[in-house]
Amino acid sequence: MTVRSPAAHVDSWYSRSAHPAPAHPRLQGRETADVVVLGAGLTGLSAALELAQAGLSVIVVEARRVGWGASGRNGGQVIFGFGCEQPKIAAMVGPELSRRMFDWSIEGVRLVRERIATHGIDAGWRDGHAHVAIKPRHIDELNAWQDDLATNYGYALPWWDREQLRAQLDSPRYLGALYDPASGHLHPLNYTLGLARAAVAAGVRIFEHSPVVSLTRGARPVLRTAEGEAEGAFCVLAGNALVHGIAPELDDKIMPVGTYVGATAPLGEERARALIRNGMAVADINWALDYFRLSEDHRLLFGGRASYSTLPPPNLPGTMQRRMTRVFPQLEGVKFEQVWGGLIDISLNRAPHWGRLGDNVYFAQGFSGHGVAATGLAGRIVAEAIRGQSERLDAFAKIGHRNFPGGRALRTPLLVAAMAWFKLRDALW
Template identity: 65%
Template sequence: MSEAAYPPSWYAASAMPLPQQPALEGALEDADVCILGAGYTGLSAALDLAEAGYRVVVLEAQRIGWGASGRNGGQAIVGYGCEQSRLEGLLGQEAARVLFDLSREGMDLLRARIARHGIPCDWRDGHAHVPIKPRQAHELRAGIVEMAQKYDYPLQWWDRRRLRDELESDRYLGAVYDPASGHLHPLEYAFGLARAALGAGVRIFERSPVVELVRGNRPRLRTPHGHVAADFAVIAGNAWLRGVAPELESRVMPVGTYIAATAPMGEDRARALIANDMAVADVNWALDYFRLSRDHRLLFGGRASYSSYPPPNLRGVMRRRIRAVFPQLDDLPIEYLWGGYVDISLNRAPHWGRLAPNVYFAQGFCGHGVASTGLAGRLIAEAIGGQSQRLDLFAKIPHAPFPGGRALRTPLLVLAMAWYRMRDALW
């Protein structure tokens, strides 16, 4: 696929082309629902709503899957960006259990959509969280017991020797292996959702940034060259939302994260590197995460940035991080290097709900959006259809704005992250 419409990445270079959709010109007054954002959340809600008989319009500022949905690490993990203990503290054990079971439903929905719509997105089963420090190993093993006792969720502990059978690295002390999680080609999955939505009658307009949300009995989303009026609006802009809903923007922080794709290493070498083709992530605050591509590259992510600029010497930094995990790959050059934003909430819990009785939103996926975005879209569609109980539970999670406003929130977060990186290094 031509990369011109998307930031250069291995995903953009390897995805099956999707025809460009028109830009919005003029007024549309016949929609039941208008959705801002053609990423996983918006497309998932659009698909469910169209299949329920609603007339749905999606407005996308760039191209389908242009943001985090088309650039992320591809790791689909049960759960949310925060630990279950955080949800227990915010809502109590019973509600936390319901939320966790919903995250499992989100994973089932992801798999079902891939199968039902024949989405060629390279799905692979299996994910491992790996500790580097003894403290981390102890916490992970305790977490396995807690997840089994409180949440009836089976996880496997692999000691160092067992992990070494699957992963050709001496860096880690073991692994928590989850066979129910996995990984995929993010942009191909976004394209697959879009094809399904278009087939269900959804109208998608690309190159149509929303510049204003006009609230009222029939909310209106205005673009530079037109507007859409509908009975309901859905805001699914996440980290790229700008000036449309300030009360949402203040409650998430766009954080840059980066991915390198090496040159292909060949099938035999790739199978020796990660024998079972699982995805892997360490448990540092500033984590590394990696997996194999279908053409036997290593896709390696990490190195967060809290400004709008990539870190200096990013290629050299990524090479050093890869070498720390896989010194045997020192001969492999990096052929692709790209980044994007994830939307982090202050408590790292999902931020989903309503701005008004007819305006819905979902954000705050905190790097765990591959599966939970589909769940968010489904719950919003249910609420528009009159069944809001499940979305209402998420709306009860309290969310505070980042301190400091636009001017100071980034420096304050940088200081906090420096503390967590020091903690990772010392303990």
């Protein structure tokens, strides 16, 4: 077995600082297992690990490398909840089930911590996350959210006024924060590679460089590649934004969106800690939000500037640098050494889209930029359903999902126009 080089992934600070990991063979010929999984990201590996620990044989088929997609190059923020506001979920499924789903989201955060500890995954975990206010209306929104979380979900979070926030975050941009000590952040690629190691140790077989070209459904679903096929009693589809045509009824329920992260040159420990004294991760609550945190080697990792056309914005490094210096004027002149991006999947209502197709094909998609914790939860819930405990998956299947309007030709232009309105709202109100 050979050792993976950093160049195996999209060039990023994550790939350059990734721990060595074994390469996995291509899928060639016919392989069988109890469960076959499409996608070696956080969702697929989480499901595979849970199933293998329960004694089932599992094959994971990956088009490129373990963690090549969003799982290995996202913002690294591990936070409660889902991609849409909890009141929206409550309106769809009722307050009682919404409360249970929220509790499950907390389980997703806890699950990340537990897996790091159980499997000895060195992913640079740091405690703490703050949602920050830029404008007075954001203070009102965050205070209303704080009250809703405490009153309806039993999740009490402290409010930091401007002075309290400034004691931890050296930025003049923000007016206050809702702080969560139980959320946090990590190195997502090292976490994903660690999950893969844990899955292999539990007996999972992983095949890389094996893009799936078709799914044959039936009593024993088959994932086919150019060189082989994997057959199982059950199948899990966990490719998210990077899969098209394998299960057409899922395609129009999600939209690929480009997201981008940059890493500055090392700032030095003293300068970095002066920016974020408690080491927390931070995100504002604009529609086109900024999010940032410190790396283990004292860089600022700064994300934002999503592209709803999926095309990288022009002069992306320059745009990212301007956004960064609005937050930290003291970093004027500090350059990004790397800026990278990739596709995530969003659902129309931003709620998770998890369920089954027929009796034995399961899927999880629609993480909507909120997936580091939710993907692990999704994998666990799908694994429970395969083992005959489907109550939690059935609960998520009650969330209604519509196709993006406009069909394949017009849905991207329509989304771009809608997002332009929300960005204008961020700027003017």
